[in-house]
Amino acid sequence: MTPFQQRVYEFIREIPRGRVTTYARIGNALHCRSAQAIGQALKRNPLSPEVPCHRVIRADLTFGGYFGKTSGAKVREKIALLKAEGVEFTDGKLTDPSRLWPDD
DNA sequence: CGAGCCCACAACC
């Protein structure tokens, strides 16, 4: 476990239910300009249930990926989880961009 | 300490 990962996970844990955030926003919060590094950390996610990594999507508002894949059952599961929280997706994108967190 | 690797991105064509 690295300090960077701890910061990422801690931030994600702060995401309220029914809200989502993007890699860019996390990077901003961590004063890091690299979403890739975040993705790398999340993929390796050593603590899957503790960190709601399914609430993290791309700046494009597309799903991005989940557990190392950009598509597949895992991603669909991610979508299902978000939908269960009231975050629905349309045409592969976030239906309500206002659900982005933080609010700005 | 240095060089290469990896990535679930982002931007551009």
Place this chain on the structure above:
DNA sequence: GGTTGTGGGCTCG
């Protein structure tokens, strides 16, 4: 929709 560029933490030497 596919390709290219960037950016940075991570792993290995």
